[in-house]
Amino acid sequence: MAKRLDLNDVNIYYGDFHAVQNVNLNIPPKAVTAFIGPSGCGKSTVLRTLNRMHEVIPGAHVKGEILLDGEDIYSSKVDPVAVRNTIGMVFQKANPFPTMSIEENVVAGLKLSGEKDKKKLKEVAEKALRGANLWEEVKDRLDKPGGGLSGGQQQRLCIARAIAVEPEVLLMDEPCSALDPISTLAVEDLIHELKEEFTIVIVTHNMQQASRVSDQTAFYSLEATGRPGQLIEVGPTTKIFENPDKKETEDYISGRFG
Numbered sequence: 001m002a003k004r005l006d007l008n009d010v011n012i013y014y015g016d017f018h019a020v021q022n023v024n025l026n027i028p029p030k031a032v033t034a035f036i037g038p039s040g041c042g043k044s045t046v047l048r049t050l051n052r053m054h055e056v057i058p059g060a061h062v063k064g065e066i067l068l069d070g071e072d073i074y075s076s077k078v079d080p081v082a083v084r085n086t087i088g089m090v091f092q093k094a095n096p097f098p099t100m101s102i103e104e105n106v107v108a109g110l111k112l113s114g115e116k117d118k119k120k121l122k123e124v125a126e127k128a129l130r131g132a133n134l135w136e137e138v139k140d141r142l143d144k145p146g147g148g149l150s151g152g153q154q155q156r157l158c159i160a161r162a163i164a165v166e167p168e169v170l171l172m173d174e175p176c177s178a179l180d181p182i183s184t185l186a187v188e189d190l191i192h193e194l195k196e197e198f199t200i201v202i203v204t205h206n207m208q209q210a211s212r213v214s215d216q217t218a219f220y221s222l223e224a225t226g227r228p229g230q231l232i233e234v235g236p237t238t239k240i241f242e243n244p245d246k247k248e249t250e251d252y253i254s255g256r257f258g
Contacts, residue, residue, distance in 0.1 A: 002029040002199040003086075003168040005050060008065040011228075012045050015059035019045050021228040023064075025218060032191060032200045034214035034237065036207065038252065041220040042229025043203045047171050050201065051087035052080045068169070085109070088167035092174040094154035096146035096161075102129075102138050105146040105157055109165040124164050132160035133190050152183025156190065163194070170194065172202040176209065188213050207253060211241050219249045 005027040012020040020042035027033045035043035048054040049062050052073060066073050073083045096105045106125040107115070115121060125142070129135040134156045138149070146157050155175055162170060172191075176184040191213050194200060204210050210217055218234040233240065233249045244250045 002197065003069045004029045004199065005169065005201075006065070006067040006070075007046075008067070010046070010049065010062060010064035010066060012042065012049055012054065013059075013061050013063075014057065018228045020220075021230055023231045025231060025234055027199060027201060028216065029199045030195055030197070031215040032195050032202060032213050033216045033218060034210040035201065035203045035218050035220060036205075036210050036252075037220035037229075037232075038222065039205075040229070041222050043218075043220045044173055045229070046220070046231075047173055047201060047203050050169070050171055051089055052083050053089065055080070085113075085165050086167055087169040087171060088162035088165065089171045089173070090155070090158050090162050090175050092177055094151060094158050094178070096149070096154050096157050098145060098147035100146055101143045102146050102149070102157065103142040106160045106164050108161060113165070125160075128160040128164035129157075131163050131194070132156045133186065133193070134160055150183070152179050152186055155179060155183070155187060159187075159190065159194075163198070167198065169199045169201070172200065174203055174205060177205065184209070207241075211237060217241070219244075219246075219252065221248055221252065 007023050007025040010023040023046060035047060037043050045054065049066060054060050054062060062074060097108060103125045106128050107121045110121060110124060126135060129138065134153060137153060149157060176187050191200060202213065214237045217237045217240040219232045219240065220229050221232050222229055233244055233246045240249060241253055
C-alpha cells in the first residue's frame with residue numbers, strides 16, 4: 001500500500017557543508033510529486049535522503065525528521081536496508097546488471113532477500129515487466145542480457161527491478177534525461193500508471209515534463225551564492241506553473257529552462 005512521506009525541518013549536510021536547509025514538505029500517497037529547480041539547489045540531495053541513500057556518502061548526514069506514515073526512517077531502530085526496500089529508487093542513467101539476463105535483472109532484489117522459489121521468481125518477473133510496460137517487448141528473450149536492450153527499454157527494466165520488491169514509494173532521479181523523446185513518452189505514460197499503486201517522487205530539470213507528469217510540484221533554489229539550497233514553494237502543479245505565490249518561482253518557470 002502506498003505511503004505518505006512528511007519532512008519536518010530537514011537539514012542536509014556533506015561533512016561541514018550545509019547543502020539544504022529547513023525543508024518542510026508533505027508528499028501524498030498515490031500521487032506524483034516533482035522536484036524542480038536550478039542545478040545545485042539540492043533537489044537530488046533531498047530525494048536521496050528519502051531512502052537513506054544520502055548517508056552512504058562519507059560524512060553526509062541529516063537533521064530533522066523524515067516520516068513514512070508517521071515512522072521516522074532515520075530512527076536508530078530502523079534498518080536502512082529495510083527503508084530502501086520500502087522506498088525504491090530509479091536513477092538518472094539506466095543501470096541494468098550487464099551480465100545478468102533480463103529476467104535475472106528484474107528479480108535480483110528478491111534473490112538478495114533470499115527468495116529461491118523459481119516459480120515465484122518467474123511470476124514476479126512477469127508481473128513487474130508487465131507493470132513496467134515492457135513484457136510484450138521482451139517476453140521472448142528473457143534469457144538475453146539486460147544490457148542488450150535499448151536505452152528506453154533499459155530504463156523501464158530498471159523500473160521493473162525497482163517495483164519487483166513491492167516498494168510503497170518510488171523515487172526517480174531524472175529518469176528520462178538520457179532518453180530520446182519516444183522513450184521519454186513511454187516512461188511518462190508508465191509514471192501515470194504507476195501512481196495508481198505507488199507514491200512517486202521525481203526530480204526533473206525539464207519544466208514541461210514536471211507539468212505533464214506531476215500532481216504536486218516543489219521548487220528549490222539557492223537564495224544567494226554560498227547559501228544552502230531551500231524549498232521555496234510547493235503546491236498543486238497547475239498552481240505552481242500558472243499562479244505561483246513567490247516571484248522566484250515565477251521567474252524560474254517563466255524562463256522555461258529544460
